Amino acid sequence: MITLALSKGRILDDSMPMLRSAGIELLEDPEQSRKLILGTSRSDVRVVLVRASDVPTYVQQGGADLGVAGLDVLLEHDSHGLYRPLDLGIARCRLSVATRADFDYASAVRQGSRIRVATKYTRLAREHFAAKGVHVDLIKLYGSMELAPLTGLADAIVDLVSTGGTLKANKLVEVERIMDISARLVVNQAALKVKREPLRALIEAFAGAVTAQPA
Ligand code: PRT
Ligand code: MG
Secondary structure, three states, X not given: OEEEEEOOOHHHHHHHHHHHHOOOOEOOOOOOOOOOEEEEOOOOEEEEEOOHHHHHHHHXXXXXXXXXXXXXXXXXXXXXXXXXXXXXXXXXXXXXXXXXXXXXXHHHOOOOOEXXXXXXXXXXXXXXXXXXXXXXXXXXXXXXXXXXHHHOOOOEEEEEEOOOHHXXXXXXXXXXXXXXXXXXXXXXXXXXXXXXXXXXXXXXXXXXXXXXXOO
16 A cells, blocks of 8 residues: 555645546545545555645655655755655745835845844744844744734744735735745655555656646
């Protein structure tokens, strides 16, 4: 049996067409069902539904043989022992810095200055500002990051942006793009040895689906 870890929402939505073109159909609609383990049209493949940020843990610890996770999650998490064979090119977005429109970001990030940054991505934010020589006071949040600059909790946020609609609705401006993000296929290294042939075939099917995708 091969176990694939996916998260509900954009990762699952964007993975479904890829699975389909790899010849795998879910036997139940995940949005209708409350089940966390879903069978597929292939009797040797099942899907487990986990939180987006839990996908690397499941795959690292062997709770799943492979999974789909955002690059943001993989870089923020310790990805030791994960084989990362493919950029799936789905769930695309960017990791950016945003501030209030009246905040002078250019001055705040001069060498040796200090900035208060609220984010879920403390590791990535710390690395980004350290590379600039900027002292950063990090405030770890788990959601609604946009609120932090509006309430005076922080000067800036580091968060994912796709359409920019959320920033705009909260009168924030994207002042710096840190990196482009997309979802990656990750595979448990031990599983790759034990279930070599079926996993190779599945990875190849995913690779075929990547090239088949419209840009
Ligand atoms: O929701 P949960 O806490 O379970 O986990 P999660 O929020 O990490 O999961 P999910 O499903 O929201 O995101 C899964 C993955 O999708 C992320 O790890 C990213 O790799 C990718 N992705 C792509 C995004 C976005 N686009 C995105 N726009 N993840 C989140 N967003 C959020 C962003 O944080 C912000 O709140 O959408 C908002 C901005 O969107 P725009 O379109 O208004 O700019
Ligand atoms: Mg979410």
